[in-house]
Amino acid sequence: KAGVTQTPRYLIKTRGQQVTLSCSPISGHRSVSWYQQTPGQGLQFLFEYFSETQRNKGNFPGRFSGRQFSNSRSEMNVSTLELGDSALYLCASSRGQGIMNTEAFFGQGTRLTVV
Amino acid sequence: AQKVTQAQTEISVVEKEDVTLDCVYETRDTTYYLFWYKQPPSGELVFLIRRNSFDEQNEISGRYSWNFQKSTRSFTFTITASQVVDSAVYFCALSGVNTGNQFYFGTGTSLTVIP
Numbered sequence: 001k002a003g004v005t006q007t008p009r010y011l012i013k014t015r016g017q018q019v020t021l022s023c024s025p026i027s028g029h030r031s032v033s034w035y036q037q038t039p040g041q042g043l044q045f046l047f048e049y050f051s052e053t054q055r056n057k058g059n060f061p062g063r064f065s066g067r068q069f070s071n072s073r074s075e076m077n078v079s080t081l082e083l084g085d086s087a088l089y090l091c092a093s094s095r096g097q098g099i100m101n102t103e104a105f106f107g108q109g110t111r112l113t114v115v
Numbered sequence: 116a117q118k119v120t121q122a123q124t125e126i127s128v129v130e131k132e133d134v135t136l137d138c139v140y141e142t143r144d145t146t147y148y149l150f151w152y153k154q155p156p157s158g159e160l161v162f163l164i165r166r167n168s169f170d171e172q173n174e175i176s177g178r179y180s181w182n183f184q185k186s187t188r189s190f191t192f193t194i195t196a197s198q199v200v201d202s203a204v205y206f207c208a209l210s211g212v213n214t215g216n217q218f219y220f221g222t223g224t225s226l227t228v229i230p
Binding site for chain 2: 031033035042043045048050055056058088090092094103104105106107108109111
């Protein structure tokens, strides 16, 4: 079956702009989580969506937002981009939540560069 | 608080040598899950294993083996007879039954297998 698909793979944006990243989970998976990966901070949890509802949120400013659609596809948006937002953004797909979770499958990520 | 520590930042071994990656974790949850992921240069996090906190049985999968010791809060990963294709960054991660699908990742161990 198809894996987790993230688009686009690469993005270059200018400070102050906004960006939208997309994630299509594995068919049948209802949970989508987003992570930011940087050399300095490592992998940090952004938020999780399950059945179109945000279930958990990490410690990121309000400029970072997301949503999930009825088909489980998810988008995350970053407004007023800063240089420090340059990172690899990874999306994880899971079948369920918590004790129902078996494992999370990750996409290849979107590499965002802010100049 | 949830925390994962991977003290080894970089490891280099010669092909066919065995290598062990360390992972130590902290959690107040009584039920939790531990994971190992591999991140090749392409960026995707590849799932390797999931272990429940109530299952301390060690596991072997081909050249890979995992040792979970709850008493010392460690979850080590051993690659036997390493190959060049094993070169990647390896992440240990923790999720609690009360934190949904939020993963707490270690800082990763970069493994280089020299031919």
